[in-house]
Amino acid sequence: MEIFLPISGVEIMAWKLILLGFTVGVIGGFFGVGGAFMVTPALNVFGFPMAYAIGTDMAHIAGKSIVATAKHRKYGNVDMRLGIIMIIGTAVGIEGGAMTIMWLEKVGSVDFVVRITYMVLLFGLSSFMLYEYLKLTKGTTEKAKTVTDAGTSALALKMQKIKIPPMVNLRVSGFSISVWIILIVSAFTGFLAGFLGVGGGFIRMPSLMYVIGCPTRVAVGTDLFEIVITGAYGAFSYAMKGRVEIIAAAVMLIGAAVGAQFGTLATQYVKGLKIRLYFAVTMTLAGVSVVFKHLAGSYKGVYSSDLNAWVKANPDFIQWAKTEGASLGSAKMQVRDWIMMNKDAVKGWIAQQSDVIQQAKAMEKAWNDYSGYLMLGAAVGLSILIISKMVQGIRLEKRLAVQAKATAGE
Amino acid sequence: MAAIVSKLIPMLITATVLALIMALMMGIGWASGKLIRKIFGIGGK
Structure with a gap:
């Protein structure tokens, strides 16, 4: 069934949106991330205009996180105190990150710096988590695994020893820590999120585990709680700008x-250490996707200055910039926004250009598509893996319960 | 006054529509959670 999206004016198959929503729901509930790094490129592959993909994704993330957080809270995985303090630090950090981006835009090297930081962060985090997993599981056999979750990291233990008042007792996490540590860590992760223009769940979740010292499941639940707040604010903000395809967001949310129910339930049956391993693999794939995006960006560099000059001289753009574009601020943002909203006009301009530019545009699209297909494949593959592990865990639990009953009967 | 109201109304409508969708999804999530637990034969936690 095809559904018409009235704001962006495109038609899209409903099952694609439901499937994407489901897979990212499983992953989000399991890892405690919003999953924008998967949804946005995948939506783009489905022919969803980029200008609406981010806002629609934000609305879907907010809704999904509410469902997943409610479930995690039931399981005792949400540290509300920690989450509320972190929101304050995150808000300050995001503002700092956004201001740094604006400064870099003036210098002129923003895209390159952001993409490199993103890649270093994704590959760095995933490598560290893979290393930690291998170190902890070394010497254990499949049948006699005693390691279920990593203990508190050395860095987290040091952080917990710093006793600068006021201290806060985190009952759910099981330790006390200085409020200042939480504020500094959340401000730093918020800064990175604001700087990269992402929700930041994939940075916060490892920070909660390795720097603050939360058990894996509490890190997942608490991070989701924070995503509810940031996602709701983001969805509202984008909706006010007319960038949320509410029908698409609602269909994805179904x-x-x-999916979030499966993902959340799976955290009860998959060992914390395994959650960290799967998370590391997801981060590696996301890193490869950013490399593809970087390659697409390098092809865009061939024609972007010519295109920008054409846009700035276009009477339609000048008229639009005076009215609707005025709220966006910088001229660069206005040009970027207009290009995203006027794909047909841009296509017409490309068609009139030299073969070099046309080829560069084709290559840019190809690499963007590869990035989208990679994330789509990763989302489907990971959710199948998570659900199958959950089913295995349930079966094992039932078998053990039957055995225990039989032993008690004897 | 009219200027404030004209700005407030779209904000209220947006917030209400988003809240309604989120509430509906909470309902779907709750119902599907129950169904999943029933299918797999697991109760409570």
């Missing part, structure tokens, strides 16, 4: 609401 899948995500069900």
Whole structure:
């Protein structure tokens, strides 16, 4: 069934949106991330205009996180105190990150710096988590695994020893820590999120585990709680700008609401250490996707200055910039926004250009598509893996319960 | 006054529509959670 999206004016198959919502719902509920790094490129592959993909994704993330957080809270995985303090630090950090971006835009090297930082962060985090997993599981056999979750990291232990008042007792996490440590860590992760223009769940979740010292499941639940707040604010903000395809967001949410149930339930049956391993693999794939995006960006560099000059001289753009574009601020943002909203006009301009530019545009699209297909494949593959592990865990639990009953009967 | 109201109304409508969708999804999530637990034969936690 095809559904018409009235704001962006495109038609899209409903099952694709439901499937994408479902898979990212499973992953979000399991890892405690919003999953924008998967949804946005995948939506783009489905022919969803980029200008609406981010806002629609934000609305879907907010809704999905509410469902997943409610479930995690039931399981005792949400440290509300920690989450509320972190929101304050995150808000300050995001503002700092956004201001740094604006400064870099003036210098002129923003895209390159952001993409490199993103890649270093994704590959760095995933490498560290893979290393930690291998170190902890070394020497254990499949049948006699005693390691279920990593203990508190050396860095987190040091952080917990710093006794600068006021101290806060985190009952759910099981330790006391200085409020200042939480504020500094959350401000730093918020800064990175604001700087990269992402929700930041994939940075916060490892920070909660390795720097603050939360058990894996509490890190997942608490991070989701924070995503509810940031996602709701983001969805509202984008909706006010007319960038949320509410029908698409609602259709995706139907899948995500069900998927989040599977993802959350799976955290009860998959060992904390395994959650860290799968998370590391996801980060590696996301890193490869950013490399593809970087390659697409390098092809865009061939024609972007010519295109920008054409846009700035276009009467339609000048008229639009005076009215609707005025709220966006910088001229660069206005040009970027207009290009995203006027794909047909841009296509017409490309068609009139030299072969070099046309080829560069084709290559840019190809690499963007590869990035989208990679994330789509990763989302489907990971959710199948997570659900199958959950089913295995449930079966094992039932078998053990039957055995225990039989032993008690004897 | 009219200027404030004209700005407030779209904000209220947006917030209400988003809240309604989120509430609906909470309902779907709750119902699907129940169904999943029933299918797999697991109760409570």
